[in-house]
Amino acid sequence: MSTSILRDSSISLYEQIAHQLLEEIQRGDYEPSGKLPSEAQLGERFGVSRVTVRLAVGKLSDDGVVERKQGKGTFVAAKQVRHGLDALRSFHEALLLQGLQPSMQVLSHTLQPVPEALRGLFEEADDCLLLERLHFVDDEPIALGRSHLPAALASVAWAEVEHQPIYSILESITGLAVTRADLAIRAQEADKNLASALHVKRGAALLVMERTSYFADGRSCDRTTFFIRPERYAFVLSGVFKSNPSS
The missing domain is CATH 1.10.10.10 (Winged helix-like DNA-binding domain superfamily/Winged helix DNA-binding domain)
Incomplete structure (x- = not known):
């Protein structure tokens, strides 16, 4: 230089x-x-x-x-991470694709009864695994993910696979590929626990991405809610759309 x-x-x-x-x-x-x-x-x-x-x-x-x-x-100064909505990829993979050096930390993993609100997703299952992981970029927390997963993943040694994306773990344990995901995006204020984990002020606005993923046979295999620092993250949809002359 x-x-x-x-x-x-x-x-x-x-x-x-x-x-x-x-x-x-x-x-x-x-x-x-x-x-x-x-x-x-x-x-x-x-x-x-x-x-x-x-x-x-x-x-x-x-x-x-x-x-x-x-x-x-x-x-x-931190650049925004851009998460494309036009491809099926994990949160972690979206970071890797931009040349970043992301890491993850498992905060907790607990086998628990399927919440009432998710019984329609995890049909015929009594229990599911609740997994909480903190996502980092350059050692700075960027998002907290809360995942409800099939009970079969309770046997995973999470300390050993801490840095693997959920999708790769699901496919490794079940032998089935994740083929589809539905996303919903909203905003929410950070409560005390989220503020502490993400190093933001209590009441700060967070992006919330709720992801529901499915195997090829139509069974749901993942409901994850990501609480994301908005100054570090942007959702983008790329594509060319034909205009409607009558509109």
Whole structure:
């Protein structure tokens, strides 16, 4: 990377550094993690004091280009994750397809009676597995998923498959492919538990995606509700639609 700055310029050193870092960010030099070098590293690179570096990074922060994370460093401001609605893929796969480094953490897994509201989905079943997993991007929580799954998945060693998508686990255990999913999207305020898990304020608006998935024989195999931080996530539908001349 070029490190040239002009010390006799009418433009201050910190503004020159901020401009150069901005160009590098726009080129994608700090992908995929988005983490910038430390203040000490930037100071050594540009031959300036940490105070000057702090002013440059502060300008980028004020402009919304970067964000500082306590104890972790400075990162390129988070881009929205785009989840296409025109293909059948898991939440985790949608993150992977964008070159991100997602991870998951199992919060709980409990065998319980099928809730009354889901009896129409899990026909002839007395019990189902309730699984809660937290989804991360760059070690930052982006969504919490609550899944109701067939009781057969209660035998899964969840600590060993923590980072596998639900669909791949379903297919591995049952031998059946997931072929269809219905999605419903709404908004909801974060309660105390969701706010704590997702690092947002209580009452903050969340995107809620409710997914019901089916095997090829028409049996439901998954009802998952994702509670998603909206500033990090967008749902998109791509396609070309024929216009109706009479409309």
